[in-house]
Amino acid sequence: DTAVSQTPKYLVTQMGNDKSIKCEQNLGHDTMYWYKQDSKKFLKIMFSYNNKELIINETVPNRFSPKSPDKAHLNLHINSLELGDSAVYFCASSQDLTGVSYGYTFGSGTRLTVV
Amino acid sequence: GQQLNQSPQSMFIQEGEDVSMNCTSSSIFNTWLWYKQDPGEGPVLLIALYKAGELTSNGRLTAQFGITRKDSFLNISASIPSDVGIYFCASRGAQKLVFGQGTRLTINP
Numbered sequence: 135d136t137a138v139s140q141t142p143k144y145l146v147t148q149m150g151n152d153k154s155i156k157c158e159q160n161l162g163h164d165t166m167y168w169y170k171q172d173s174k175k176f177l178k179i180m181f182s183y184n185n186k187e188l189i190i191n192e193t194v195p196n197r198f199s200p201k202s203p204d205k206a207h208l209n210l211h212i213n214s215l216e217l218g219d220s221a222v223y224f225c226a227s228s229q230d231l232t233g234v235s236y237g238y239t240f241g242s243g244t245r246l247t248v249v
Numbered sequence: 250g251q252q253l254n255q256s257p258q259s260m261f262i263q264e265g266e267d268v269s270m271n272c273t274s275s276s277i278f279n280t281w282l283w284y285k286q287d288p289g290e291g292p293v294l295l296i297a298l299y300k301a302g303e304l305t306s307n308g309r310l311t312a313q314f315g316i317t318r319k320d321s322f323l324n325i326s327a328s329i330p331s332d333v334g335i336y337f338c339a340s341r342g343a344q345k346l347v348f349g350q351g352t353r354l355t356i357n358p
Contacts, residue, residue, distance in 0.1 A: 138291075167345070174350070175351050175353075176350055177337065179346070179347075182344065190345055192345075224291050226291070231344055237282050237284070237294040237339075237346075238292075239294075240292050240293070241291050243289070
């Protein structure tokens with residue numbers, strides 16, 4: 135019954151590796167997002183997709199590549215991981231692009247640690 | 250860019266106390282949202298405000314949309330241990346939600 139599910143929950147990897155995080159929502163929402171939460175708990179948007187179309191790419195290094203095979207899925211692939219990529223990554227979804235009718239629904243996060 | 254400034258950054262209170270936190274901006278917003286994040290989880294929506302001056306309650310939580318549309322307040326009455334967490338205000342920027350820096354609430358039993 136999970137609304138927004140992300141896998142994996144924890145990811146520990148070495149610098150230079152490539153890794154992916156998967157996200158799926160079963161809410162029938164049109165819009166999905168990736169947010170990054172740093173060690174100070176600040177939440178910053180990275181990407182948003184609406185019906186599989188990229189809407190926001192918020193000055194994220196091009197080592198980060200989102201992919202939306204359908205409107206229920208938004209995956210995040212990261213190439214050549216760096217120490218500074220260590221953070222918690224949250225997937226979220228909203229009913230539409232405005233996101234204010236019912237806010238965003240967040241997944242439980244993926245804690246990425248690059249060593 | 251649009252920024253939301255939350256205060257205080259952290260609060261240490263005794264169980265049973267009331268809590269107040271606020272969020273301000275130099276920009277005008279048409280919506281204010283308050284989220285709570287429990288440890289190891291994603292933020293969960295608590296209250297949404299859509300009109301200047303609006304006062305909305307959700308159990309022991311009450312939030313207000315400031316008249317100037319540049320601020321919002323969240324109050325928690327009679328705090329209990331499960332209120333511990335990080336509280337975020339958020340509002341709508343250009344096609345995205347912008348979040349405040351969060352207020353971390355710690356409760357001593």
